[in-house]
């Protein structure tokens with residue numbers, strides 16, 4: 003039975019607020035049963051749809067909108083739809099993949115899973131590092147809900163829109179800070195924070211969110227904003243996807259960019275230049291009073307054995323101004339030095355990550371509030387130099403995302419994303435081609451673990467970015483959320499008291 007959206011919103015809000023507060027320990031039975039491979043933490047037993055009668059599947063099909071797709075093992079499109087972006091988790095085979103076509107489909111799916119005890123995982127872009135949007139139960143896919151619609155100075159998005167949907171739409175020349183990978187979902191990005199080349203200027207993606215619609219565990223659809231379900235809204239800005247409900251829509255406060263120009267830069271150096279490059283960039287960032295400058299710095303050892311230090315980013319404004327700023331950097335003899343002034347959208351096109359063949363990947367992150375010393379930068383370069391690609395020709399990298407500026411304009415408790423004093427978000431990772439044997443994967447992960455350990459010690463932090471989730475991380479509650487964790491547990495108890503939304507690092511999961 004389907005209800006009109008307005009009615010659902012009204013009743014949903016009432017039900018959600020009335021949600022009782024009970025312990026979270028007992029309800030993990032209908033969990034997203036994700037098993038984790040080499041090097042990852044403890045797993046739940048697999049679920050392969052046992053006990054779900056064919057009649058129940060037929061009933062689900064009947065309750066869905068005509069445009070929705072339901073794919074079971076054996077059907078033609080199942081393979082492509084079941085597999086997440088991260089090939090490390092391609093072995094997890096869902097009992098079904100639902101391509102929702104409407105918000106009502108999402109409501110139907112959540113209710114059906116609850117009624118039949120089927121674990122589920124929402125999926126938008128499917129780019130979760132730790133495979134948390136895959137499950138041996140039902141994948142609830144939102145990709146078809148991807149409209150990008152201007153509303154005055156705001157942009158309204160469906161819950162399955164990706165970065166590329168926003169860039170392609172260029173709706174009314176309105177923009178909000180997004181991420182770099184075209185296929186990453188705005189849902190996952192926003193719910194965990196959202197870093198991009200414009201966060202120093204206009205804040206994190208989650209900072210521009212003004213409203214979101216959420217299907218809760220009891221199957222109701224509610225609106226969350228500063229004025230409605232404000233605690234849920236707070237949690238949706240950094241508390242990570244898959245914890246409180248399924249977000250079917252987002253509204254962002256946008257910036258008009260039609261007249262803006264940006265100069266993109268893409269420089270490559272030898273690793274030996276690392277200390278001086280970092281020093282020069284520090285001066286540029288320190289002097290960047292208007293937060294026009296944003297940069298990522300990558301130390302990389304590619305699978306083919308080549309090493310490089312890349313510096314990629316943009317400065318809002320003209321090319322001459324950037325060239326003046328970069329005079330000391332250019333004296334360091336980069337092997338590549340591309341700089342070009344472009345219209346705003348054209349600049350974002352340049353910064354988008356090129357799509358390649360799908361690979362397996364794993365990442366660890368660190369979020370320091372201090373600048374790395376020259377010794378630390380030299381140690382990062384040394385680790386990169388010593389990376390062994392192994393028979394799988396795996397890439398090893400350490401990437402630093404510059405923070406500060408407007409991303410630091412909030413108190414750590416103002417949104418669930420807590421790392422407001424960060425100098426950088428650091429991504430320590432590896433990617434490899436599918437098919438590398440588990441022993442070799444363990445060796446790759448051990449190498450990233452060593453770099454993480456070294457940087458934890460040198461930067462005196464264990465803080466981590468929840469959108470680079472690491473299944474091996476101990477005390478992830480504190481690392482991802484800092485002092486905000488207890489408040490997130492309270493929100494979880496209120497909106498999902500039985501713990502229906504669940505995965506290995508879900509909010510409220512008992513500490514081990």
Ligand SMILES: Cc1cc2nc3c(=O)[nH]c(=O)nc-3n(C[C@H](O)[C@H](O)[C@H](O)COP(=O)(O)OP(=O)(O)OC[C@H]3O[C@@H](n4cnc5c(N)ncnc54)[C@H](O)[C@@H]3O)c2cc1C
Pocket residue numbers: 087123124125126127128129130131134135136144161162180181182183185186187188189190191193194195196197198242243244245247248249250469470
């Ligand atoms: C190649 C690559 C590049 C990246 N670049 C950046 C970057 O530039 N900046 C940055 O900040 N991060 C970046 N990330 C990390 C990225 O932000 C996270 O992986 C993000 O969670 C992905 O969102 P998604 O919707 O694609 O993922 P999904 O895997 O679909 O979902 C992520 C989590 O949210 C849940 N979820 C999905 N949809 C919904 C929904 N509609 N409602 C509620 N929960 C939902 C899932 O169950 C899962 O737990 C990158 C990741 C990759 C793999």
